[in-house]
Amino acid sequence: MTTRCELTAAVFEAALDGSLTDDQRRHAETCDACQAGLAQVPRFDGQLRAAAQSLVTAPLPVTALEAGPAAGPRLGTESVLRLMAAAAIAGVVLLAAQSGYLRVGAPPAAAASPEATFRLHIVVRNYRPATELLEVRSGAGAGAVILEIPVAGCRIAYMAVPLGDAWSVVFNGQREAAGPSSPIAGEVRQDLSVRISRPIATTVVFDGVPEEASLDADALAGTVLSPCR
Amino acid sequence: MRGRLLAICGGLVGSDEAEDIVQETYLRARHNLRTLRESAALEGWVTRIAVNLCYSHHARGGTLRRLLPALLPAQAYQGGDLGLRDMLERLPPRERTVTVLHYGHGYAFDEIARLLSISPENARKIASRTRRKLAAEWRRSG
Numbered sequence: 001m002t003t004r005c006e007l008t009a010a011v012f013e014a015a016l017d018g019s020l021t022d023d024q025r026r027h028a029e030t031c032d033a034c035q036a037g038l039a040q041v042p043r044f045d046g047q048l049r050a051a052a053q054s055l056v057t058a059p060l061p062v063t064a065l066e067a068g069p070a071a072g073p074r075l076g077t078e079s080v081l082r083l084m085a086a087a088a089i090a091g092v093v094l095l096a097a098q099s100g101y102l103r104v105g106a107p108p109a110a111a112a113s114p115e116a117t118f119r120l121h122i123v124v125r126n127y128r129p130a131t132e133l134l135e136v137r138s139g140a141g142a143g144a145v146i147l148e149i150p151v152a153g154c155r156i157a158y159m160a161v162p163l164g165d166a167w168s169v170v171f172n173g174q175r176e177a178a179g180p181s182s183p184i185a186g187e188v189r190q191d192l193s194v195r196i197s198r199p200i201a202t203t204v205v206f207d208g209v210p211e212e213a214s215l216d217a218d219a220l221a222g223t224v225l226s227p228c229r
Numbered sequence: 230m231r232g233r234l235l236a237i238c239g240g241l242v243g244s245d246e247a248e249d250i251v252q253e254t255y256l257r258a259r260h261n262l263r264t265l266r267e268s269a270a271l272e273g274w275v276t277r278i279a280v281n282l283c284y285s286h287h288a289r290g291g292t293l294r295r296l297l298p299a300l301l302p303a304q305a306y307q308g309g310d311l312g313l314r315d316m317l318e319r320l321p322p323r324e325r326t327v328t329v330l331h332y333g334h335g336y337a338f339d340e341i342a343r344l345l346s347i348s349p350e351n352a353r354k355i356a357s358r359t360r361r362k363l364a365a366e367w368r369r370s371g
Contacts, residue, residue: 009368016364017357040371044364051314052333058236063273064280065340 005033012037016044230272234279240333241283241326243318250286254279277344280330284345286322312370316363324359331356 007027011034014020020038028034231251238247238254258275265274317325330336330344331352338356342349 012364012368013361016361040368044367047313047367048317048328048360048363049332051317052329052331054314054333055240055317055329056333057240058233060237060276060280060334060344061233061273063270064276065343066270066273 003033005031007031008033008037012040015041230275233272234276237276238279238283241280241329242286242322243325246283246286246322250279250282253282257282280326280344281346284323284326313363313367316366320359320363324355324362327352327355328359328363 007024008031011020011024011028014024015038024034028038234251234254235244235247238250241247242250254275257278261278265271317328320328326345327341330341331338336344338352339349341347341352341356345352
């Protein structure tokens, strides 16, 4: 009959991790409960293997290991660079449009309203917003993080919401004061290119002045910027 | 190829999620097809996309969906512990994917790392943590 021993759980865990000490080994030699605990480890591993194998109904093709980086959530360097460029350009486009200096595509029908706001939606992966940004503006509920990037003449806040392995980041920008446009594009470019250079943008939606437009990140990378008149 | 992908993904994240994953796999593959240099590697490339999506999958209805297998009749399989299989099926996608790739498919950690574009150390940590968790649950239930 096996008696209980308060060390059995620790002996089992140590054996599982391969970190069994000499003391534990010596103790197990004289303790039925711990011997039984030790014997459970290979049994557990065998059953874990059998259970995992029972979930396998089709093997992976051998070429899966040889294939290049998957076009999955983790993108290749080339894609990252392209999207980083797109994100940086998006920032410049949006803020320049906000300032009234630049517009995307055809000349707009109307001038930008000083009260106009823009919204940039970027889904980023492998991103740690708290370590990247300047200031946590307010405690946010439900896992959201709201941060603020101070830029001359412009207030930009963004909210990062975790979506599984990704972060959904929404930038909201608003000019702080009505009046003539200020030449902030250069400053913004520098500021935003730093902030947006690490995340991987997969979706960029521009919802702003003077008309709503949706811009795909890929398409945006080749966008020609024209000065506004 | 679709049937094979569904089977692979079903093992990694469960058949309920596999359909969505395969659908997303095709969309991504189509979008990124120009990056594929060797057409002969298509199946491996697409499979790798699917496995990566399984790994990063954020299960909808997570907790309830993971608990469902415990309420349903287990599929017949030989050997091993039925409870342990249930525990595997209830794991979050990331842990389940790494565990099934290692213990089920027999991939080494450096191979899993290559498949998932993570470090071998990270793959080892996930597998080790999951094994400890399963072992604790297994002992409690035994």
